[in-house]
Amino acid sequence: MxxxxxxxxxxxxxxxxxxxxxxxxxxxxxxxxxxxxxxxAVLYYVLSSLFLMKIFDKAGVQGKWRAWVPVYNFMVFSKLGDLSPWVVLIAAGVAIVLAPLNLGFLGLVLFIVATALAAWRVGLKLQKEPVWVVLYVLLSIVWLGINAYDKSRWNPAIAPAPWAGNGFFADRTVWQGIPVQPSAGYVAPPAPGYAPPPGYQPPAGYQAPPAGYQAPPAGYQAPPAGYQPPPAGYQPPPAGYQPPPAYGPPSTEPPAYGPPSTEPPVAAPAPEPPVVPSPAAEAPLAPPATEPPTTEPPTTAAPTTDPSASGDTTTDPTAGGAGETPKA
Incomplete structure (x- = not known):
């Protein structure tokens, strides 16, 4: 080499x-x-879910768990903003489907636009000016935090949304536990001569009256607690009807109630049986028999003499003892 x-x-x-x-x-x-x-991402998820939970609580949404479910929490947020929740779901689905093609940003842009429209409507119901939506687009977490912890109150009685008549963007869904927002944006007209004080905020959970509602006349008194409206078909009494006088308690007091006596009632004495005469009783005496009159004339007695003068003595047969009649 x-x-x-x-x-x-x-x-x-x-x-x-x-x-x-x-x-x-x-x-x-x-x-x-x-x-x-x-x-x-984890920090944004935790903070956004916490802030959404506070906003949902102001709007009267039942169930705090709704704020902690990804995607679903912003679907509920869009319902509060008078926007169909299916628009948010479609935007999230487009972002996921186009992500492998490096086109996921298109779905992300659609998602941001949809939630920004809902944030605009939610901000109006929390007494925020429309310009606040710019803060949501740039720093949504800051927008959520401010609306979650400020002293604003939920007021759904605002002007109708521009897309209220659109069948795709308008919210027509009804979910249990989520208050239905007035789709027409009806605002109750104030009573004649009445104006709310400056800075007045309606209570949380306030529901706007239905369309065609008429304000009660001046001097109207609210019915007492527990009042039940009359049934259907009720006819009011004619003019000049006088109600009956009020019922009062009786003037006499009822007798005092005492405990029942424990002694048994005294039984009536048994009647005595009739007295039957015994056979040994003496029979009634029969009246003396009358002797028939005799037809013989009366006898004339003989004249008698004084025995002492004549010296003769006679023995009285009725006297006791035996005696002899002295002879003359």
């Missing part, structure tokens, strides 16, 4: 080593920047 060949061989080896070194540096730089991009 000549000197020239040796020098050429050595130079070729240096070229190979240099190329390998350059390739390794490129790979290391790509890994480093990829790691940095991954960290920023």
């Amino acid at each position: 000549t000197l020239t060949d040796a020098l050429a061989t050595a130079h070729g080896r240096k070229d190979i080593m240099g190329d390998s070194y350059n390739d390794g540096a490129v790979v290391a730089a790509a890994l480093f920047f990829g790691f940095i991009f991954f960290l920023f």
Whole structure:
């Protein structure tokens, strides 16, 4: 091998080593920047989800988990901005499909435009001027943070969106747990002679009245708590109807209630059986028999002489003992 060949061989080896070194540096730089991009992506995801959760809470969205689902959270955000959520989903799908063809930026641009339109409408409902949408396009994370933690309140009663009559961009979906935004952007007319004070903000979750709503007349008093509207077909009473007087408690007090007596009721005495006369009882005496009158004339008694004068004694047959009647 000549000197020239040796020098050429050595130079070729240096070229190979240099190329390998350059390739390794490129790979290391790509890994480093990829790691940095991954960290920023994770940080953006966490912060944006946290800020969206606060905005959803202001809008009355139920379920904080909705803010932590990628893509779905911005679909909910678009619904709050009166934009169809399917537009956001299509933009995300286009970006994913065209990414292998190095055309994913087209879907990314469509995604940014769709969410910017929704951010414009959401900003109006949070009392932000339309110029705030520029901040969303340049630094969306800052826009989300300001609207999440400021003292603004949700007010859906704003002017209708320019695309409200478009069947593709207008939101016609109804999802459970997400308040339906007024598609026509109806604003309730103020009562005659009434103007809200400066800086007044409606409460969170305020729902605009339906179309055709008429303000109550002056002096209207709200019904008491628990009032139930009359059933369908109810006819009001005729003019001059007087309601019956109010019912009052009775004037006499009811008798005091006492506990029932524990003593058993006294039984009535049993009736005595009738007295049956015994056979040994004496029979009633029969009335004395009357003797029939005699037809014989009454006898005339012979005159008697005083026994003491004549000296004759007679024995009284009724006197006890036997005696002789002295003879005359």
